[in-house]
Amino acid sequence: MDPLDVVGNLHKVKPAYQPIISAIKYDVIGYEVLGRYHDKNESQSLGTFFQDDEVPEEFKVEVDQHILQLAITDMLEEEKAGYLFINRTAKQLMVNDGEDLLEMLLMFEQKGFAMNRVIIEVTEHDFDQEFKTLSHLLLYYKTYGIQVAIDHVGAKSSNIDRIRQLEPHILKIDTKHIRTHNSEGFQDIMYSLSMLAHRIGAALLFENIEDDFQLHFAWKNGGRYYQGHYLARPDFNLLSKDSLSLNISEKVAAYIQREKMLIEQRLSILTTWEQKVKGLLSKWEGPKKVDGFIDLVTHQFDKESFRMFICDSNGLQVSSNFRKREKEWELEPHKKGSNWAFRPYFLENVMQMKISNKGIISDIYSDIETKEMVRTFSFPLNDQHFLFIDIRYSFIYENECLLI
Template identity: 65%
Template sequence: MDPLDIVGNLSNIKPAYQPVFSAVKHDIIGYEVLGRIDHEGVWKSLGGFFQDSQVPDEFKLEVDTHILSIAIEDIMKHDDKKLLFINRNAKELMVEDGETFIEALQPFVERGFSLNRIVLEITEHDFDEDFESLNHLLLYYKTYGIQIAVDNVGAKSSNLDRLRQLEPHILKVDSKVLRDNDSSGYQDIIYSLSMLARRIGAALLFENIEDSFQLYYAWKHGGRFYQGFYLGEPSYHFLDPFEKEFLIKDQVNSFIRREKGVIEKRLEFVLKWDQCLRELLVHWDGPKRADSFLDKVTSNFNFESFRMYICDSNGKQISSNFRQRNDEWIKEPEILGTNWAFRPYFLENMMQMKIWNKGRLSDLYSDIETREMVRTFSFPLSDHHFIFIDIRYDFIYENESLLM
C-alpha cells in the first residue's frame, strides 16, 4: 500500500497482540503490539510499512502513536497488569529528541498507567545509528521506568560490548535462526549471549518459536520468556493468562525428564572412569614413573580416549603425551615439561579435585590441535598430581549424553 494511504486511513488501523509467556509460571506476562490495517476487508500486517526505509520517520511515528494509544486503552479497559512490548526504530525515537514518545504516554500516566509496563523494543541493527545518542536516550527512558529490550540479538555477530553498555532488561533471540544457521556456530553465540545476560541482569526471550524443538532449545538455554506461533498467534483480544499453561507445563515436564536421563547417563560415565582409575591407583609410584603408570592406564580407555597425560598442581606436565594412533598408543616425550595452567578453569578444577578427591568431566570444547569437539576427564592421583584423559569425538558423538 502507498504510505499516504496508510497515514490517511488511521481509522482502519488497529493493534494485534501476540502473547509472551513466562518460563516460571507458564502464564502470559505481556503482549507484543503489532500493527494491522483493514485493506479491502482483509486485515494485513504493517510490517512492510515500518521496515521500508523510504517511508518518512514522521509517517511511521504517527501510525505507531495511533497504535500505541489504542493498545494502552485496550489493556487499561481489560484491567490487566500485563506488559506491552512496543517496537520502535532508532530514527523514529530520535524525532524531537525522543520527547514525542514520552508525550504520547503522558495522558495514560495521568490516568494511572504505569510506565514500567512498557517494554520498548529496538533492534541490534539500530546500533549502526548514532549509538551514543541512542544510549543516552534509552537511559533517559529508563528513568521513567520503561524497560528496554533488544530484538534480533544473535542474528548477526552480536556487538557484545554495546549490549553490555546498554544494559537492556531483555534480550530477544530469534528462534528461526536455528533453522537457518550452522547449529554449532549458533550454539557459541547463544552461550555468549546467555553469559552476557547473566552478567548484566537481563532476561532472554526466545521469539518465533514454531515447534516443540524450538521451545526445548529456549528452555534449555535459559529462556525466561517464550513467544511464537507454537504458543500463540497474534489476535485482536487478550487471552486467558493461563490458556497455554497445560501445553507448556506438559512440554517442560518432558524436557525435564529427558534432561535428567541425559545427566544421569553422563554421570554414569564419570563414575565408571572414576572407579577405574581408583583401582589403578595401586600402580601410581610418583612423578618419576608417570609414563609407566600411563602405560597401565591406556588399555582401559582404548575406546574412549585419544590422548592422556599427567600434570602437577602447578599445571606442569610431568609425563609424555600418550596418543592413540591406528589403534596403538604412542609416547610423545617432547611434550614433557609444558605448562597448562594458563587454560581457563585449569587451576580451579585441580583444586576441586584435590579437595573433593573425585574425578571431573569438562564441558565440550574445541581441541586446539585436532579442532574437534572433545571433553576431558581428569582425576587426582595425589594431592599434587592429576591425570587428564581427553575423550575422542567419535565416542562423544556415539553417546548423546556426552554431546549435551
C-alpha cells in the same frame, strides 16, 4: 500498500497482540504490539509499511502512536496486567527527539498505566545509526521506568560493547537462527549472549518459536520468556494462558525428565571411569615411573580416549603425552615439561579434585590440535598428581548424555 491510505484511514488500523510467555509460571506476562490494517473483514500486516525506507518517519510515528494509544486503552479497559512490547526504530525515536512517545506514556500514567509496563524494542541493527544519540534517549527513557529490549541480538558481535553500555532489560534471540546457522557456531554465540545477559542483569527472550525443537532450545539455554506461533499467534484479543496453543507446563516437564535422565547417564559413565582408574591406583609408583602407569590406563580407556597425560598440582606435565593414532598408542616425550595452568579453570579444577578426591569431567570444547569437540576426564592420583584423559568426539557423539 499505499502509505497515504494507511495514514488517511487510521480508523482501520488496529493493534494485534502476540503473547509473551514466562518460563517461570508459564503464564502470559505481556504482549508484543503489532500493527494491522483491517478492512472488510480482512487484515493485513503493516510490516511492509514500517520497513519501507520511502515512507516518511513522521508517517510511521503517527501510525505507531495511534496503535499504542489503542493498545494501552485496551489494557486499561480489560484490566489486563503485564507488559506492552512496542517496536521502534532509531529513526522513529529521533522524530521530535522522542517526545511524542514520552508525552503519550505520561498521559496514560495518569490514568493508571505504569511507565515500567512499557518495553521499547530496538534492533541491534539500529546501533549503527547515531548510537550515541540513541543511547542517550533510551537512557533518558529508563529514568522514567520505561524498559528497553534489544531485538535480533547476536546479528553483529561487534555491538556487544554497545549493548553493555546500554544495559537493556531484555535481550531478544531469534530462534530462526538455530536452523540457518551452523549449530556449533550458534551455540557459541548463545554462550556469549548468556554470559552477557548474566553480567548486565538482562533476561533472555526467545522469539519466533515455531516448533518443539526451538522451544526446547529456548528452555535449555536459559530463556526467561518465550514468543512465537508455536505458542500463540497474534490476535486482536488480549489472549490469556488458557488460549495458548499448547500446554507449556507439560512440555517443560518432559524436558526436565529427559534432562535428568541424560544427567543420570552421564554420572553413571563418570562413575565407571572413576572405578577404572581406582582399580589401577595400586600400580601408581610416583612420577619417576609415570609413563608406565599411563600405559596401563590406555588399556582401560582404549575405546573412549585419544590422548592422556599427568600433571602436578601446579600444572606442570610430568609425563609424556600418550596419543592414539589409528589403533596404536604413541608416546610424545617432548610434551613433558609443558605447563597448563594458564588454561581457564585448570587450577580451580585441580583444587576441586584435591579436596573432593573425585574425578570431574570438563564441558565440551574444541581441541586446539584436532579441531574436534572433546571433553576431558580428570582424576586425582594423589594430592599432588592428576590424570587427564581426553575423550574422543566419536565416543561423545555415540553417548548423547556427553553432548550436553
